[in-house]
Amino acid sequence: MKARQSRMNRTGITLAPELSRKMIEGVSEFPPTSSGDSSTLMTIRAPYIQAAEPVGSIPPPPRGGAKDGLPLILTNKLGERLAFERTGTRLYEAFLGKLISVDVPKSPIEPKDVEHILEEEREHFLMLSQMIEQLGGDPTAVTPAADIVGVMSSGLVQVLTDPRTTVDECLGALLTAELDDNDAWVLLTKLATELGRKELVKEFEEALLSEDEHLMMVRGWVEAAALTQPGVSAKSRSKSAKG
């Protein structure tokens, strides 16, 4: 990642005031050709929403698998978490690769801490995989919730794997992932409690403990990355005041 010197952001209108003035002026000369507002878009959307087929169905347990009345919502959510933890492992691999490829001076992020989170994400994936199998499910099947969380996290993968994003810029994506992950484990714990599945509750609570730790660490890195920037910390402010 090269230093961003002698570059200029060109996205705002203030950069080219004369061109922008002409653009704004053109809007009044050439008015809209159809009437309405953004709510008009619902005339297209509503019939599709009403006639829509689902993203997909929840996979049934394989023939001969355990059939002890596991509610579909749990199958769906277990599939979602498995998918997210598997992608999460790859997110941290990408992050670790970036971290050790560049020299970030005085970074509070230790590669061993990232490796630790990465390993735990993978353990959660393996634990869920085993659990789904034991419950008579197929851990390779993509449930609708798993598919949707895949769409959601596709942006996170783009941010982490872009060579141009800095370590600090990637932290926001990791924080989004950890916040979602944390709440999802809380929900799984509540679901298993409601279902009276104590053996599942125990596993979920253990996972939640390590996820709490991940969230705390990533939050700390995000804060440190912002608060130690030049001109922000008390130290650097006093330096510049003296200078």
Next chain:
Amino acid sequence: MALDIIRERGTPLDRQQFTWRDLVQPPSSKLDDDAFTKVRIVLMNGIESEAVRFSHACARMNKDLQLPLARIRRSEQHQQTLVNWLLPSDLSPLETTIVFEQVAIEVTASVAQHEPDPYLAQVYRFGLLEDFDHMYRYSALMDRVMGKDSNSILQSYTDVVPGRPTSVEHRAPEDDLRNPYDRTSAAPITKLNALTIMAGENQTHDYYMTIGPMFADPVARQLYAEIASIEEQHVTQYESIIDPTESWIEKWLMHEAAEVYNYWSCVQTESNPRIKAIWERFLDYELGHLHYVMEICQDVAKQDPAQFLPAELPEPIDYSSQREFVRETLRNEVDLRARGPEFINKSEEGDDSPSVLYRKQMNREDSPSDTVSAGYLWTPGTELSIARSEPPIRRKKTA
């Protein structure tokens, strides 16, 4: 600076080499590069795409040309990859669409002003007002679905207002065909213009057909379906202006000359030095291709290639804002329609004309382009920046 394409031999084909890393260079910047850098990248991807498309068509009809076509095509394939991969990953498909339409507006406007044949200049102005309208509809989509301002991509060079409404651009096939230039008397710039715009429009069509289904929102899916249909009409229009009596070898030579002309035009105006070096390198590659095909013309077709080619390239494409020309065209020609190869005023279109009947059928359940932009006024920072006196979403039953 003039370029003598007969004397300048460029890089010989056997010295045109790539590696995978070379193909995938650091991309341009969505935020920091000038909008016209992205315009050039998108157009040159279209030019290379046409080179590959033509080469395959030619190979399917000419056994004796298959090997030399395949040799040059390998280089074109990798040139296209390198150029297209200069687009950055944070430029979303919809943002890239905005660049495609900026190409269609600014480049077509430049071409229309440099075209010496008045009928063809009219053809370009006719197409221009339609692509100009697409920009407005896609900008409304971007604002209303993504909450983003298309001007962060356009950088104030190009207006976002209605052109000839997309909903009236739908025509019967017989009203999309135009009269071709005459290969024996047309000016070199006329041939280069036609190939350039046809290539750009064909790539635009293919791009919309690829990304349309990637959107979740049915509004976007419908809008891409509608505008892709117009882009198909545009390809029909622009390929019909090229003289169909040109031989395969003549067409091949003109394709190579058009590539030389386009890279040379990019070199004249590129503001990013790293990307300018790529345009220079590929200008030399295309000169190499041109001379390779000139030899084939001489040795295989037993024809003098110089008879088909201009000694010097005409004026380069003007990569700058063509706002005033576009507005003037809009004021004077927005109501033009087509009847066969000719242009008429909308008042002359009969209710039972093939295009009117076709349009009625396609728009029977409404036009997505009208719906997406209902009451839309482009505003810096999106229409959400306008102070409202009522809630942004009216809860009304739309069943």
